[in-house]
Amino acid sequence: MKLRRVGVSLYLVALILMGCGVPATPRTTSSPVPTMAPTPTPDPLAQALALAERVSADRLMADVRWLADDARRGRLTGSPEEDEVGQWLVQRFQELGLGIFASAGLEGYYLPFEAPAATRYGRAGEGELASGENIVAILPGTTQPDLYVYVGAHYDHLGVGPDGQVFNGADDDATGVAAVLEAARVLSRSGLRPEETVVFVAFSGEEIGLLGSGALCERLTALGLTDRSMLLNMEVLGAEKGAGTYLDVWDEEAAATGPMVEALQWAGDQLGIPIKQGGRDPGSDAVRLTACGVPAVSIDVAWSLENHPHYHRPSDDPQHIDVDGFRGAVQVAIAALWLLANDGNQAAELRSPYLGDALFWRVGPTCV
Numbered sequence: 001m002k003l004r005r006v007g008v009s010l011y012l013v014a015l016i017l018m019g020c021g022v023p024a025t026p027r028t029t030s031s032p033v034p035t036m037a038p039t040p041t042p043d044p045l046a047q048a049l050a051l052a053e054r055v056s057a058d059r060l061m062a063d064v065r066w067l068a069d070d071a072r073r074g075r076l077t078g079s080p081e082e083d084e085v086g087q088w089l090v091q092r093f094q095e096l097g098l099g100i101f102a103s104a105g106l107e108g109y110y111l112p113f114e115a116p117a118a119t120r121y122g123r124a125g126e127g128e129l130a131s132g133e134n135i136v137a138i139l140p141g142t143t144q145p146d147l148y149v150y151v152g153a154h155y156d157h158l159g160v161g162p163d164g165q166v167f168n169g170a171d172d173d174a175t176g177v178a179a180v181l182e183a184a185r186v187l188s189r190s191g192l193r194p195e196e197t198v199v200f201v202a203f204s205g206e207e208i209g210l211l212g213s214g215a216l217c218e219r220l221t222a223l224g225l226t227d228r229s230m231l232l233n234m235e236v237l238g239a240e241k242g243a244g245t246y247l248d249v250w251d252e253e254a255a256a257t258g259p260m261v262e263a264l265q266w267a268g269d270q271l272g273i274p275i276k277q278g279g280r281d282p283g284s285d286a287v288r289l290t291a292c293g294v295p296a297v298s299i300d301v302a303w304s305l306e307n308h309p310h311y312h313r314p315s316d317d318p319q320h321i322d323v324d325g326f327r328g329a330v331q332v333a334i335a336a337l338w339l340l341a342n343d344g345n346q347a348a349e350l351r352s353p354y355l356g357d358a359l360f361w362r363v364g365p366t367c368v
């Protein structure tokens, strides 16, 4: 993963050395032949921030409300209501014209797996198996389509409690799924195309043991794709109103995830959203991907049980969500995602020992 590890830093260092902008084209007063206007050099930093500006709080919350409606019955893995959510996600990806992740052996948007039949809140039933399905779609890369940057969240939740109370899971993790959809919308409608392939993933089976991310791990391992992949996972982006709007970066393996953390930090700095690095992941799909060798981080908004008092309770409903904090988190995620998918793919041997990660921070507002 060395190549991936240094990619963002080197790219940004290169931008610094270039003066962080497009070199001025000398003007000439007369031109012997008509010429096409010069094609501007792409500037991923500026593009990242422009994409972040397109994030809509209204769209995000509309999706959260649909996912966390009582009619979804808490989206328990293998339930008919969870299947309905899966079909809805497929339809959304189709409408955006996203592709099938064929290089992972998929023939459609589904990555199915077997799961214990989850028959009641918080417990997997014994014996009988049910099906779970991750929903996966791609925006193909232009120059490095065989490198993959995943952006993911889990769409399953806890179902219905023993007394009939629905665990709507608005914060956990309808917010993350809405963020994946917003990333898909913003990127696919921007007219821009990433260098590397962006993979949008809605995981199933998270609440009953990280099963969907386990299935993805197995698939990537079997196909030798783990060292071409990295995951930006999103969990509980809807802190209680007034709880604070900083972003935690749960980083399991700092050495391998350095570029991801750097990209998130840069985006947070640019967008005025504080980033708190290095928290230990309490157990998200990112942990499962890390365990099979895929660099992965989870982001969340101001994690603590005090700031997320409805966590894993029937009261986890949309009206509690701090919308500004939610939108800010999605902005940071999309900006970072764009940098990671356009990191220049510099070869590791090009890295100068004098150009450390510290130079990253010199990319300031003057450069965008």
Ligand SMILES: [Zn+2]
Residues within 6 Å of the ligand: 154, 172, 173, 206, 235, 236
């Ligand atoms: Zn969760």
